[in-house]
Amino acid sequence: MQLTGTQFAETSAIFGNDLATFPDFPAEIRAPIGTLPGVSGYQIHIGNSDVYTPGDTYDVLVAMNAAALKTNIKSLKPNGVIIANTEGFDDKNLRLAKISEDQNPLHDGSLAAFKLIDINLTKLTKQALEPFNLGNKDAERCKNMYVLGIVYWLFNRELKHTKDHIQKHFAKNEVLVQANIKALESGYHFGETNEWFSHPIEIAAATYEAGLYRSINGNQATAMGLLGASVKAETPLFLGSYPITPASDILHELSKHKGMDVISFQAEDEIAGICSAIGASYGGRLGITTSSGPGIALKTEAIGLATMLELPLVICNIQRGGPSTGLPTKTEQADLLQALYGRNGESPIVVIAAATPSDCYDKAYMAAKIALEHTVPVMLLSDGFIANGAEPWRIKALEDMPSINSQFICNTSDQTYLPYKRQANFARQHALPGSPGLEHRIGGLEKEHETGNISYDAANHEFMVKMRAAKVAKVADDIPEQTLALGNTNSKALVIGWGSTYGSIHQAIIELNAEGLDLAQLHLSYIQPMPKNIAELIKAFDVVMVAEMNNGQLIKVIRDQFLVDAKGIHKIQGQPFQVQELKASIKQIINA
Amino acid sequence: MNPEQTIEVFTAKDLETDQEVRWCPGCGDYAILNSLKKVLPDLGVKRSDMVFVSGIGCSSRLPYYLNTYGMHSIHGRATSIATGLKVSRPELSVWVITGDGDALSIGGNHLIHTLRRNPDINILLFNNQIYGLTKGQFSPTSELGKVTKSSPMGTVDQPFNPLALALGANASFIARTIDRDPKHQQEIYKRAHAHKGCSLVEIYQNCNVFNDGAFEILTDKSTKASNTLLLEHGKPLVFNEGKQGIALRNGVAELVDITKQANSELWIHDENDPIKAYILSRFFEQAEFPTPLGVIYVRSEQATLNDLVQAQLSHSNTAEKTAQFNTLLKGNKSWEV
Numbered sequence: 030m031q032l033t034g035t036q037f038a039e040t041s042a043i044f045g046n047d048l049a050t051f052p053d054f055p056a057e058i059r060a061p062i063g064t065l066p067g068v069s070g071y072q073i074h075i076g077n078s079d080v081y082t083p084g085d086t087y088d089v090l091v092a093m094n095a096a097a098l099k100t101n102i103k104s105l106k107p108n109g110v111i112i113a114n115t116e117g118f119d120d121k122n123l124r125l126a127k128i129s130e131d132q133n134p135l136h137d138g139s140l141a142a143f144k145l146i147d148i149n150l151t152k153l154t155k156q157a158l159e160p161f162n163l164g165n166k167d168a169e170r171c172k173n174m175y176v177l178g179i180v181y182w183l184f185n186r187e188l189k190h191t192k193d194h195i196q197k198h199f200a201k202n203e204v205l206v207q208a209n210i211k212a213l214e215s216g217y218h219f220g221e222t223n224e225w226f227s228h229p230i231e232i233a234a235a236t237y238e239a240g241l242y243r244s245i246n247g248n249q250a251t252a253m254g255l256l257g258a259s260v261k262a263e264t265p266l267f268l269g270s271y272p273i274t275p276a277s278d279i280l281h282e283l284s285k286h287k288g289m290d291v292i293s294f295q296a297e298d299e300i301a302g303i304c305s306a307i308g309a310s311y312g313g314r315l316g317i318t319t320s321s322g323p324g325i326a327l328k329t330e331a332i333g334l335a336t337m338l339e340l341p342l343v344i345c346n347i348q349r350g351g352p353s354t355g356l357p358t359k360t361e362q363a364d365l366l367q368a369l370y371g372r373n374g375e376s377p378i379v380v381i382a383a384a385t386p387s388d389c390y391d392k393a394y395m396a397a398k399i400a401l402e403h404t405v406p407v408m409l410l411s412d413g414f415i416a417n418g419a420e421p422w423r424i425k426a427l428e429d430m431p432s433i434n435s436q437f438i439c440n441t442s443d444q445t446y447l448p449y450k451r452q453a454n455f456a457r458q459h460a461l462p463g464s465p466g467l468e469h470r471i472g473g474l475e476k477e478h479e480t481g482n483i484s485y486d487a488a489n490h491e492f493m494v495k496m497r498a499a500k501v502a503k504v505a506d507d508i509p510e511q512t513l514a515l516g517n518t519n520s521k522a523l524v525i526g527w528g529s530t531y532g533s534i535h536q537a538i539i540e541l542n543a544e545g546l547d548l549a550q551l552h553l554s555y556i557q558p559m560p561k562n563i564a565e566l567i568k569a570f571d572v573v574m575v576a577e578m579n580n581g582q583l584i585k586v587i588r589d590q591f592l593v594d595a596k597g598i599h600k601i602q603g604q605p606f607q608v609q610e611l612k613a614s615i616k617q618i619i620n621a
Numbered sequence: 622m623n624p625e626q627t628i629e630v631f632t633a634k635d636l637e638t639d640q641e642v643r644w645c646p647g648c649g650d651y652a653i654l655n656s657l658k659k660v661l662p663d664l665g666v667k668r669s670d671m672v673f674v675s676g677i678g679c680s681s682r683l684p685y686y687l688n689t690y691g692m693h694s695i696h697g698r699a700t701s702i703a704t705g706l707k708v709s710r711p712e713l714s715v716w717v718i719t720g721d722g723d724a725l726s727i728g729g730n731h732l733i734h735t736l737r738r739n740p741d742i743n744i745l746l747f748n749n750q751i752y753g754l755t756k757g758q759f760s761p762t763s764e765l766g767k768v769t770k771s772s773p774m775g776t777v778d779q780p781f782n783p784l785a786l787a788l789g790a791n792a793s794f795i796a797r798t799i800d801r802d803p804k805h806q807q808e809i810y811k812r813a814h815a816h817k818g819c820s821l822v823e824i825y826q827n828c829n830v831f832n833d834g835a836f837e838i839l840t841d842k843s844t845k846a847s848n849t850l851l852l853e854h855g856k857p858l859v860f861n862e863g864k865q866g867i868a869l870r871n872g873v874a875e876l877v878d879i880t881k882q883a884n885s886e887l888w889i890h891d892e893n894d895p896i897k898a899y900i901l902s903r904f905f906e907q908a909e910f911p912t913p914l915g916v917i918y919v920r921s922e923q924a925t926l927n928d929l930v931q932a933q934l935s936h937s938n939t940a941e942k943t944a945q946f947n948t949l950l951k952g953n954k955s956w957e958v
Contacts, residue, residue: 039954042956043954043956045958190954237958238958239958240957240958241951241955241956241957241958242955242956242957242958243950243951243952243954243955243956244954253949253950256946256949257946257950260939260942260943260946261943263939267705267708267709269701269705286949287933287934287935288934288935288945289935289937289942289945289946289949290934290935290936290937290942291934292708292709292930292934294704294705294708294930296701296734297730297731297734298730300698300701300731301698301701301704301730301731301734304694304695304698304701304702304705304731305701305702305704305705305708306705307694307702307705308674308701308702308703308704308705308706308707308709309705309706309708309709310705311692311702311705311706312705312706312709312710312713313709313710314709316705330695331695331698333695334694334695338692423958424950424951424955425950426947426950427943427946427947427950428943462669462670462672462690462706462710462713463669463670463690463710463712463713464669465667465668465669466669467669468668468669468688468689468690469690469691470638470640470684470685470687470690470691470692470693471691471692471693472684472685472691472692472693472694473677473693473694473695474693482639482640483640483685
């Protein structure tokens with residue numbers, strides 16, 4: 030089902046729609062088919078103007094079995110279309126979906142408010158594929174292509190992109206290529222020859238700035254941003270990582286690029302993942318580690334080491350529901366306080382959050398740039414929602430990205446090399462091993478200012494604690510000033526968000542302002558340090574709200590740093606904010 | 622003469638740093654440091670190409686006292702850091718300084734995985750069978766029943782056999798030496814360096830404050846000869862001033878009184894034989910056998926991790942990489958608006 034959804038998304042993107050997707054699947058690899066927890070869904074929102082969210086409700090629902098219908102029917106709009114595979118509503122499937130046999134929704138009238146198209150997709154597919162003499166299982170597997178064909182007809186899409194994909198995907202088995210293409214075409218023709226609709230649903234292409242586009246999801250974009258930064262910085266990439274949902278796709282992607290001098294090291298655990306990256310960074314590579322919340326918890330001590338060694342390091346946290354193992358495949362933004370404060374001692378690091386799938390490219394690039402230029406660990410926060418969600422993206426060639434100048438050196442004009450001597454941005458220059466005359470020792474014990482020798486001196490410790498904090502604060506010189514995504518400083522109230530909630534908040538405020546309210550949106554990408562003008566912006570508002578998918582984390586920081594009586598809007602259900610939910614919460618807070 | 626080929630000449634004195642050595646007076650670590658200082662100038666490696674990475678513990682302070690590159694890292698993780706460094710910079714000579722707590726307790730997982738991956742690094746494991754820096758708790762190599770601050774009634778933990786553990790992890794080089802024998806140490810460090818692959822050297826090291834005399838039986842004049850077995854490749858296993866030897870009959874080691882029997886039946890040490898190496902490593906548990914010192918096992922034909930990693934990489938210039946990257950970014954499904 031995930032593959033079918035991806036194909037529809039890519040085809041629509043190429044057609045020119047703006048879109049947002051939300052793949053939602055169980056944590057188990059082969060969760061029992063037909064059961065309620067086993068439902069694997071792919072939500073896609075396409076439009077002819079800007080699309081900011083995967084949508085609260087659906088116009089069309091494809092349900093391959095009773096469980097899929099039962100778990101999703103609540104979000105289908107009145108008069109919405111249901112394409113249901115009747116084979117998935119037999120007694121066995123009803124039992125699995127915990128529906129009694131006399132309450133088959135296809136027959137009991139409960140779907141009267143919708144336009145129901147109930148067809149035996151399994152049988153139709155098998156009939157269409159009879160000439161291929163496929164085994165029963167292979168033939169049945171093609172039913173997703175059959176239903177995709179129907180959907181393509183319904184939305185008037187061309188089949189070419191998916192046909193190309195089938196050719197590549199089954200390149201080693203010509204029979205499967207032909208069978209899948211046949212199923213796709215048969216579905217399309219089935220849509221055409223049946224009179225469910227007088228004509229397909231027309232959604233025109235959106236207006237885009239001219240340029241070269243591709244569809245990209247957050248994890249791909251993160252991998253590309255990191256790789257691009259390493260090329261730009263002429264500092265080859267080292268990834269030390271341990272597989273974890275939903276971060277593993279970054280490991281998979283970067284592992285493909287050894288031809289670009291990328292070393293990917295699948296370590297024995299999360300700790301070895303980050304420590305190998307620190308070793309690589311010490312040796313002059315761009316050290317990166319990727320994980321999700323539970324893994325980040327294990328890396329904590331090593332992040333402290335990198336803070337003390339003042340070596341560049343990028344830590345990607347693709348957040349998921351917590352605590353502990355939590356909800357591995359569901360989305361949440363509950364690791365912000367862990368990112369900001371989750372280490373022993375005074376150990377500030379830079380924290381950046383990506384807002385959309387394609388924004389992961391820019392923010393991953395900036396994370397690497399800041400790490401290399403400021404000799405500091407940088408944590409990039411993404412989450413399951415944008416990591417797996419895709420959108421069309423205007424490709425940014427490397428020539429258009431900002432330059433990166435690392436602090437790695439092989440020689441110095443100074444009389445003696447002082448490992449902890451400060452540059453203008455308070456970074457230190459790191460002499461790479463192999464450089465004659467610059468031999469030196471560094472470690473996790475407190476450092477003496479400039480020399481880097483072990484020091485237990487009281488005043489020096491305080492000085493160094495403040496220096497490391499000042500170095501992180503100095504990053505604010507190199508990040509853009511904060512702007513308001515919507516509204517202005519005269520607007521009546523401000524909604525602050527961070528990370529993947531950008532689209533939902535944006536759409537909610539557009540709609541509320543269209544209803545006559547006057548709201549502003551501030552979306553934070555740089556959370557530590559924050560942009561220099563942030564206090565001035567926030568203090569311009571009497572009413573400040575913070576919307577986030579946790580039990581109240583950024584709000585603590587906002588209240589702490591700006592002494593404003595911010596109000597929180599929180600959702601902790603493993604699902605992104607719906608626009609309607611946000612609108613209701615905002616209205617309630619401002620008594621509108 | 623090509624200047625790149627000149628090897629910088631340096632001496633033990635050049636390896637000194639301006640840092641005051643802070644081990645307790647009488648600590649076995651001094652002897653190890655001094656032996657290293659003697660050996661390092663003879664390896665044909667530039668001082669600036671040497672990196673010592675350590676974890677946490679008394680032994681792990683060593684990098685501060687050697688004027689090479691060095692990193693004093695966090696507890697148990699030096700092997701992981703060294704692996705990341707070595708695969709990134711294979712031309713460097715990378716050494717790990719660790720202890721029994723650091724390598725076998727908190728860092729046990731990283732140790733076994735480093736050994737199986739076989740990066741070309743040298744791991745020097747200072748085994749004093751105690752936690753020294755935290756002032757005297759039992760360690761994973763402390764003997765069963767040992768009374769320490771954290772085991773007032775005696776430990777109930779069976780100790781690790783570090784070399785058997787290393788063999789189990791498929792280590793390609795294992796050796797044992799002892800702090801009180803500088804010549805032997807130096808020879809072993811040279812061998813460890815020469816081995817292309819991951820070398821694990823267990824160094825018996827006396828902690829004269831918290832575990833004094835742990836290895837006295839191997840160093841005291843009256844007991845040393847009958848309790849130590851110096852291994853030499855191709856030579857028979859003989860100890861106790863030539864009076865005793867060891868034979869291998871049907872896979873079982875037996876003590877032989879050479880004064881009574883001809884020594885043609887003696888076990889000839891073959892450091893490339895993993896089965897014999899395993900039997901030697903088990904002498905650890907058998908009190909009647911002497912403690913083997915020397916190179917117990919070497920397997921030199923195995924590819925190193927760093928070679929395998931480097932073989933998969935291609936190095937191209939920035940312009941080529943930029944072009945490659947832009948092509949990659951475009952992917953095969955892009956469209957023009």
